[in-house]
Amino acid sequence: MQCLVTGGAGFVGSHLVDLLLDAGHGVSIYDNFSSGRREFLTHHGEKISIIEGDLLDINSVINAMEGIDIVFHLAANPDIRLGTSVTDTDLKQGTVATYNVLEAMRIKGVKKIAFSSSSVVYGEADVMPTPEDYGPLFPISLYGASKLGSEALITSWVGTFELQAWIFRFANIVGARGTHGVIFDFIHKLRADPTRLEVLGNGLQEKSYMEVRDCAAAMIHLVSSTNDPINCYNLGSDDTCSVRRIAEIVVEESGLKEVSIEYTGGDRGWAGDVPKAMLDPTRMNDAGFSTRYNSEGAVRHTAQTLMEEIGIEN
Amino acid sequence: MQCLVTGGAGFVGSHLVDLLLDAGHGVSIYDNFSSGRREFLTHHGEKISIIEGDLLDINSVINAMEGIDIVFHLAANPDIRLGTSVTDTDLKQGTVATYNVLEAMRIKGVKKIAFSSSSVVYGEADVMPTPEDYGPLFPISLYGASKLGSEALITSWVGTFELQAWIFRFANIVGARGTHGVIFDFIHKLRADPTRLEVLGNGLQEKSYMEVRDCAAAMIHLVSSTNDPINCYNLGSDDTCSVRRIAEIVVEESGLKEVSIEYTGGDRGWAGDVPKAMLDPTRMNDAGFSTRYNSEGAVRHTAQTLMEEIGIEN
Numbered sequence: 001m002q003c004l005v006t007g008g009a010g011f012v013g014s015h016l017v018d019l020l021l022d023a024g025h026g027v028s029i030y031d032n033f034s035s036g037r038r039e040f041l042t043h044h045g046e047k048i049s050i051i052e053g054d055l056l057d058i059n060s061v062i063n064a065m066e067g068i069d070i071v072f073h074l075a076a077n078p079d080i081r082l083g084t085s086v087t088d089t090d091l092k093q094g095t096v097a098t099y100n101v102l103e104a105m106r107i108k109g110v111k112k113i114a115f116s117s118s119s120v121v122y123g124e125a126d127v128m129p130t131p132e133d134y135g136p137l138f139p140i141s142l143y144g145a146s147k148l149g150s151e152a153l154i155t156s157w158v159g160t161f162e163l164q165a166w167i168f169r170f171a172n173i174v175g176a177r178g179t180h181g182v183i184f185d186f187i188h189k190l191r192a193d194p195t196r197l198e199v200l201g202n203g204l205q206e207k208s209y210m211e212v213r214d215c216a217a218a219m220i221h222l223v224s225s226t227n228d229p230i231n232c233y234n235l236g237s238d239d240t241c242s243v244r245r246i247a248e249i250v251v252e253e254s255g256l257k258e259v260s261i262e263y264t265g266g267d268r269g270w271a272g273d274v275p276k277a278m279l280d281p282t283r284m285n286d287a288g289f290s291t292r293y294n295s296e297g298a299v300r301h302t303a304q305t306l307m308e309e310i311g312i313e314n
Numbered sequence: 315m316q317c318l319v320t321g322g323a324g325f326v327g328s329h330l331v332d333l334l335l336d337a338g339h340g341v342s343i344y345d346n347f348s349s350g351r352r353e354f355l356t357h358h359g360e361k362i363s364i365i366e367g368d369l370l371d372i373n374s375v376i377n378a379m380e381g382i383d384i385v386f387h388l389a390a391n392p393d394i395r396l397g398t399s400v401t402d403t404d405l406k407q408g409t410v411a412t413y414n415v416l417e418a419m420r421i422k423g424v425k426k427i428a429f430s431s432s433s434v435v436y437g438e439a440d441v442m443p444t445p446e447d448y449g450p451l452f453p454i455s456l457y458g459a460s461k462l463g464s465e466a467l468i469t470s471w472v473g474t475f476e477l478q479a480w481i482f483r484f485a486n487i488v489g490a491r492g493t494h495g496v497i498f499d500f501i502h503k504l505r506a507d508p509t510r511l512e513v514l515g516n517g518l519q520e521k522s523y524m525e526v527r528d529c530a531a532a533m534i535h536l537v538s539s540t541n542d543p544i545n546c547y548n549l550g551s552d553d554t555c556s557v558r559r560i561a562e563i564v565v566e567e568s569g570l571k572e573v574s575i576e577y578t579g580g581d582r583g584w585a586g587d588v589p590k591a592m593l594d595p596t597r598m599n600d601a602g603f604s605t606r607y608n609s610e611g612a613v614r615h616t617a618q619t620l621m622e623e624i625g626i627e628n
Contacts, residue, residue, distance in 0.1 A: 088413065088417070091413050095409060095463060096405070099402070135446075136546060145463075145469070149409060149459075149462070152451070153456075153459045155437060155454060155459070156586065159453070159455060160456060160586040271474045
């Protein structure tokens with residue numbers, strides 16, 4: 001099939017592009033390169049077509065839909081913490097951008113969308129592991145609001161315009177080419193000061209992690225093997241890893257000795273941070289997909305990989 | 315308390331204004347008068363302040379927040395069917411407008427919001443009566459998407475900026491001053507042709523109805539008597555009424571003889587119409603509020619009232 005990957009030059013997007021090409025699909029990429037990077041794609045040479053454009057430019061999005069069978073809509077503001085200082089980034093780059101994708105699909109008759117939602121739509125859930133039919137959905141970050149707002153637009157397009165949708169609620173995705181997130185931050189902090197590592201919060205925040213190629217493979221598996229009008233799946237491993245444990249693993253993998261790990265205190269890293277998130281991946285597993293890494297394994301693999309990519313020494 | 319009512323000149327908003335003034339509160343109204351009407355407010359004379367403005371003009375919204383203790387955010391596109399032909403109305407007048415209200419509140423330090431959400435956030439729920447913690451939330455209309463997107467923005471503001479929120483998921487609200495909806499439509503159809511009444515769908519669509527003054531009274535009761543960071547309540551009666559029964563009641567109340575009721579067929583009135591919606595009002599009842607009318611009572615009362623307002627004869 002001919003795939004359009006929005007955010008295809010980004011962290012998850014570029015891995016998805018790798019696996020789609022491996023599976024013999026055609027791939028176009030739509031990216032504004034605000035956080036995506038051309039070097040994540042250069043190894044594909046002429047095999048892919050790259051459209052540099054912004055999802056807020058609807059005419060450009062409409063043009064990108066020509067000949068497309070399915071859209072993997074992954075583009076978004078990648079920095080969940082940004083919402084605490086700039087309040088319209090998630091609305092525009094999340095909800096409004098998703099509207100533009102859907103409207104362009106409607107105009108061009110593209111009928112399938114796969115969307116990267118997030119475990120943050122569950123807010124501070126009181127059921128853990130949290131299944132897909134959990135309610136109420138009260139996200140506490142502006143990023144989470146944009147993901148739930150985007151999901152709602154997608155299901156309304158299914159109900160009104162006969163779209164078919166895959167909604168993937170991601171755990172914390174980690175791995176090679178990571179450009180943000182806690183492991184990435186820790187490595188950069190150790191580069192800046194190899195004697196101490198400051199951790200936001202008390203370190204007891206605890207979340208599900210998933211390795212990025214596991215995530216991309218799960219998406220392709222589920223799009224190929226499920227066929228309801230709305231197919232909603234948690235993508236994650238079946239356990240969690242605490243921020244304290246992540247700090248320990250990053251320090252271990254750094255090879256640095258006598259690093260002092262210091263906690264800023266409080267039960268969350270920033271306003272809008274969910275202290276504990278544990279996804280229930282049973283539906284994904286029942287659909288025939290299992291991850292290679294559990295949460296701690298994904299974290300350790302990522303620490304090793306990013307340490308190589310970034311370098312631990314200045 | 316000093317209240318700002320967005321959409322205060324509208325159908326539900328104007329009844330809320332009546333009851334807020336009765337209870338001794340100060341009231342400002344923010345309305346663009348696209349569907350709201352000045353005559354719904356003229357009986358209050360100088361007791362209210364009216365700001366004619368659009369919620370998409372954020373500077374105007376910020377100015378309106380001066381001295382406000384609580385915002386009742388009711389403004390929205392009232393025509394749920396519009397989303398099938400114009401796809402950005404609900405996004406702008408729903409989700410983006412709610413963002414502007416929240417951002418203006420943040421800037422001006424207003425800490426409380428009560429929001430008119432809708433039973434349509436539940437989509438085609440497989441649990442009925444549907445409780446507030448039902449999931450997954452897959453709205454099927456663009457209007458529903460805008461309501462869920464707005465809810466998500468509100469809960470994210472609670473989580474990030476310490477807002478306090480009341481989210482009211484309305485049944486179909488009917489009553490005096492109605493400007494849209496099935497009873498309103500039926501009366502206008504009978505005015506145009508007193509011999510026949512065309513019903514969209516097979517008439518078996520079945521929903522919870524709530525009389526508008528019951529709805530406004532419930533909002534004031536719950537805002538006064540509940541105090542969590544997020545207070546989410548279904549507002550509705552504990553039963554349903556079918557479209558077929560509504561058609562019969564409207565014809566009965568019209569006094570017209572030998573009206574032929576004709577059905578266009580199909581299980582829903584339009585793409586994005588939910589065939590059956592039945593809200594569970596237990597939480598509202600447990601918080602000490604009961605409706606005066608059940609669904610059929612609300613429909614009959616409304617048929618009588620609107621027939622007087624509109625007139626059944628040309």
